[in-house]
Amino acid sequence: MHNKEIELLIPELRQEAGLRLQKMVSSMEESGLDAMLLASNANVFYCAGRFFRGYVYADRSGRRIFFLVRPNCFGEATDVVAIRKPENIPAELERLGIPMPATLGLELDVLSYSEIERLRKVFPDATIGNASEAMRRCRMTKTPYELKLMREDGMHQMAVYQKIPQLYKREMTDVELQVEIERMLRLEGNLGFLRVAGNLMEINLGSVICGDNADAPSPYDFAMGGAGVSPALPCGACGDIMKVGQTVMVDMNGCFNGWQTDMTRVWSIGDPGRLARDAHACSRRILRELEKMAVPGVAVCDLYERAHAIVEEEGLDDYFMGHRQKAGFIGHGVGIELNEQPPITPRNRQPLLGNMTLAIEPKFVIPGVGAVGVENTYVVTIDGLDNLTPFPEEITDLL
Amino acid sequence: MHNKEIELLIPELRQEAGLRLQKMVSSMEESGLDAMLLASNANVFYCAGRFFRGYVYADRSGRRIFFLVRPNCFGEATDVVAIRKPENIPAELERLGIPMPATLGLELDVLSYSEIERLRKVFPDATIGNASEAMRRCRMTKTPYELKLMREDGMHQMAVYQKIPQLYKREMTDVELQVEIERMLRLEGNLGFLRVAGNLMEINLGSVICGDNADAPSPYDFAMGGAGVSPALPCGACGDIMKVGQTVMVDMNGCFNGWQTDMTRVWSIGDPGRLARDAHACSRRILRELEKMAVPGVAVCDLYERAHAIVEEEGLDDYFMGHRQKAGFIGHGVGIELNEQPPITPRNRQPLLGNMTLAIEPKFVIPGVGAVGVENTYVVTIDGLDNLTPFPEEITDLL
Structure with a gap:
């Protein structure tokens, strides 16, 4: 049981993680998104193989970071960054040398208006696209x-x-x-x-x-x-x-x-x-x-x-x-x-x-x-x- | 069993319906809202005593209309209007002689960004306020x-x-x-x-x-x-x-x-x-x-x-x-x-x-x-x- 881990970071599932990320990259290309920031349960689960409170950031170059609010018990995997709130994300991206996206996909069909408005302010210079649509397309075919x-x-x-x-x-x-x-x-x-x-x-x-x-x-x-x-x-x-x-x-x-x-x-x-x-x-x-x-x-x-x-x-x-x-x-x-x-x-x-x-x-x-x-x-x-x-x-x- | 009716329209519950509406009116007054348009399951249930796909419109004068998309099986109660989509609501309000709200509460903390954007376009001249907050306050004390x-x-x-x-x-x-x-x-x-x-x-x-x-x-x-x-x-x-x-x-x-x-x-x-x-x-x-x-x-x-x-x-x-x-x-x-x-x-x-x-x-x-x-x-x-x-x-x- 890997209840306490991000499943898609465990070695046996590395290939699976790669496949899903590759599909997300294709989906971003089709949608004209530079990156996606995902927070809904279903999409976080898809990207991580488990639920957590936080965000998955993925960009078109195939970088993927798990930003965790809670639980913060995943040890020191390189793809995992503990944050207190979404406002911490831009500084962490900068620290990791990841460029700010010009076009960012958010889950407009799933997250509430209030949640999206908050995230928009975190990325004030980004054009916002619909990651809900991109993720639906991506999850439509199965690995x-x-x-x-x-x-x-x-x-x-x-x-x-x-x-x-x-x-x-x-x-x-x-x-x-x-x-x-x-x-x-x-x-x-x-x-x-x-x-x-x-x-x-x-x-x-x-x-x-x-x-x-x-x-x-x-x-x-x-x-x-x-x-x-x-x-x-x-x-x-x-x-x-x-x-x-x-x-x-x-x-x-x-x-x-x-x-x-x-x-x-x-x-x-x-x-x-x-x-x-x-x-x-x-x-x-x-x-x-x-x-x-x-x-x-x-x-x-x-x-x-x-x-x-x-x-x-x-x-x-x-x-x-x-x-x-x-x-x-x-x-x-x-x-x-x-x-x-x-x-x-x-x-x-x-x-x-x-x-x-x-x-x-x-x-x-x-x-x-x-x-x-x-x-x-x-x-x-x-x-x-x-x-x-x-x-x-x-x-x-x-x- | 009143499964097929809007519970709060049945005579035995008229007083209850009045009480809840009165609380909603107070809540609108406190929040500076002229009216609210509600679509979330919990709030529709609170207002109607049952779930339906559609919208509850309530204004500060105590008018309340159930706009039903489905099921459309509620007969001819005066408070019930069948619609196909939310874009039909303004014409129906006009037909009923109800003035357009200057400030309209929508459920910003519950409905998705896409849903709210759609509703905003239905009321292009209204200032949008947060009905989620007003309804949480209203439902906080019980009848x-x-x-x-x-x-x-x-x-x-x-x-x-x-x-x-x-x-x-x-x-x-x-x-x-x-x-x-x-x-x-x-x-x-x-x-x-x-x-x-x-x-x-x-x-x-x-x-x-x-x-x-x-x-x-x-x-x-x-x-x-x-x-x-x-x-x-x-x-x-x-x-x-x-x-x-x-x-x-x-x-x-x-x-x-x-x-x-x-x-x-x-x-x-x-x-x-x-x-x-x-x-x-x-x-x-x-x-x-x-x-x-x-x-x-x-x-x-x-x-x-x-x-x-x-x-x-x-x-x-x-x-x-x-x-x-x-x-x-x-x-x-x-x-x-x-x-x-x-x-x-x-x-x-x-x-x-x-x-x-x-x-x-x-x-x-x-x-x-x-x-x-x-x-x-x-x-x-x-x-x-x-x-x-x-x-x-x-x-x-x-x-």
């Missing part, structure tokens, strides 16, 4: 080490999903089932915290939705809503007893090591009926087609369009990605944060790149029954999508 | 209805803490005990999400710390650290087996209805030794003194000073609020967010106000043993502190 971690997440998540039939008891509420799944996740090593990008998205360890709750409109941009049990967290399971004829969609947290997989499977209480079974089969058909089609160079929107064409062909459009309220995407990038680039939307013309990791989730809401569909987390390869969550996809009856 | 909800939280949290001795098994790790407590919390109705202010504080459902892990330096501003099990969430339980002679400090999530109580108790595995017992008794002595002393008008820093004086008198300063790394406070406001105003620090000269809710947590780290001390959530009254978490405070042996 082999990141893929290894995500593959491990998938193994853990599948090990827990395997146990779900044993957790179900008759007359159970959706919340009660979710609580037992949460416990199994935590005992399997799940960190118990779901890292979502954007300060307006709040969720506990995931969502178990059943029956008409699948169609409850949500304030959040999750693919499926659910009313939740409280207006204080209007999302997911609602506390109703799960009934015969309903489906039980499980979309729970896959974060065991800082990265995460995103995976959905459906069980049922008895027979959910023909329409639900057909829509579920349609979701699987979509995944099979996209698995072959999604190679580097294909436009993201083409994935959406192909999925939608299949849905229309099967006459299931009314139920696709929601019934009363529809989500405008069928998937998203996934990594340190649940919702990374790219979103798979009808308008996103960006091309797929090798080693992007995508959660693809063609789902349907069947009124009176619940949600159906499968979600897997994939890596984009030249041979198509490689599935990090290869787990049986059939609807299994819990009774 | 009777909020206190009722927090009292309910305390009851639920105590009901779960009551069961902790039955959850312990020999050779258990701290994480395993935490997982069983989490399950009990969730079955008791805990929402499974800990709402913390500030985008750099991350935690799962709380912390169970034991032995030397209590002294692991943390990047976060929590009173006690803990290394966590992963550099991806370096906080709390570390996965070690709990051993004879150690203390087990439990500081877990008390959020059952959107508000929360914050409560810490300590158990032990066998006898934790004289120093731990003395320090724990000192924590209880501090609480008893502060309970009497903390009346409206007393400066917050006086609470800190009195606690510190007792600690010095008992010769326990080396262990107070951490050993290797110390926290700079002994408590904090608590409510919708875990860390509200005021922080109880040596420099905070603000006076206590009636109906402030304070979590007070004089804690000690005893090397080799663990953390000791008690945390209660209190309401400030003219008779001193009223305890929302009146639960036995002794260290109980789990063996």
Whole structure:
């Protein structure tokens, strides 16, 4: 365990550190940034392999300094400088012989207005650019080490999903089932915290939705809503007893090591009926087609369009990605944060790149029954999508 | 259940809605703001009694409009206006005959730089002030209805803490005990999400710390650290087996209805030794003194000073609020967010106000043993502190 160290400074991870820094340099070049100063948890974690309170400074020449406010317990590594506050950074850069950047990237989409205003004053002569965007692009494709971690997440998540039939008891509420799944996740090593990008998205360890709750409109941009049990967290399971004829969609947290997989499977209480079974089969058909089609160079929107064409062909459009309220995407990038680039939307013309990791989730809401569909987390390869969550996809009856 | 409604528009809560709005108006007057436009989850929840994607507009004349982006399912209440994007707001205000504000408060400490820049452009002629500050002040004292909800939280949290001795098994790790407590919390109705202010504080459902892990330096501003099990969430339980002679400090999530109580108790595995017992008794002595002393008008820093004086008198300063790394406070406001105003620090000269809710947590780290001390959530009254978490405070042996 390297809890107390900056992971990416330990010798075994030197190559990984180099790869990530190289990607950041490319991203700075594309964005016209001379340097970036990062403070958000997700980006600090990406750059250092652990969280700390402080800043990561990286410039286009490939220099990278960890400015630590707390904890200050990392010894005397050459890349680590203890500071009391961000106002100390320019003097430290000067001491290290690093030139002031003419154009500095700050995390404009993540840090608060007050935080950015403070940092602007620390670099009064710099033109400020958006490091949030540059880092999203950089983190969008994964290194082999990141893929290894995500593959491990998938193994853990599948090990827990395997146990779900044993957790179900008759007359159970959706919340009660979710609580037992949460416990199994935590005992399997799940960190118990779901890292979502954007300060307006709040969720506990995931969502178990059943029956008409699948169609409850949500304030959040999750693919499926659910009313939740409280207006204080209007999302997911609602506390109703799960009934015969309903489906039980499980979309729970896959974060065991800082990265995460995103995976959905459906069980049922008895027979959910023909329409639900057909829509579920349609979701699987979509995944099979996209698995072959999604190679580097294909436009993201083409994935959406192909999925939608299949849905229309099967006459299931009314139920696709929601019934009363529809989500405008069928998937998203996934990594340190649940919702990374790219979103798979009808308008996103960006091309797929090798080693992007995508959660693809063609789902349907069947009124009176619940949600159906499968979600897997994939890596984009030249041979198509490689599935990090290869787990049986059939609807299994819990009774 | 009013999941689908804006709670503060339902007739039974009209008085509560009026009280909160009145406090917001006072806060605007103190801050010199003509109006506020709020979008953060915590403030939208405070104003509406539920979350939605959108904005709350409130002005000094006491007008309040809910501008909803999604979900758009709230019917035709007069205070609710559906919009597609914030750029629609000025035309809607005009339509409603509401004058443009000369000075507009935005949540500068919470919303991202990009979000604030967008909103500034929507109100190009307004001078922008800081609504984060105004809302923190407003939410710092609680209404009777909020206190009722927090009292309910305390009851639920105590009901779960009551069961902790039955959850312990020999050779258990701290994480395993935490997982069983989490399950009990969730079955008791805990929402499974800990709402913390500030985008750099991350935690799962709380912390169970034991032995030397209590002294692991943390990047976060929590009173006690803990290394966590992963550099991806370096906080709390570390996965070690709990051993004879150690203390087990439990500081877990008390959020059952959107508000929360914050409560810490300590158990032990066998006898934790004289120093731990003395320090724990000192924590209880501090609480008893502060309970009497903390009346409206007393400066917050006086609470800190009195606690510190007792600690010095008992010769326990080396262990107070951490050993290797110390926290700079002994408590904090608590409510919708875990860390509200005021922080109880040596420099905070603000006076206590009636109906402030304070979590007070004089804690000690005893090397080799663990953390000791008690945390209660209190309401400030003219008779001193009223305890929302009146639960036995002794260290109980789990063996």
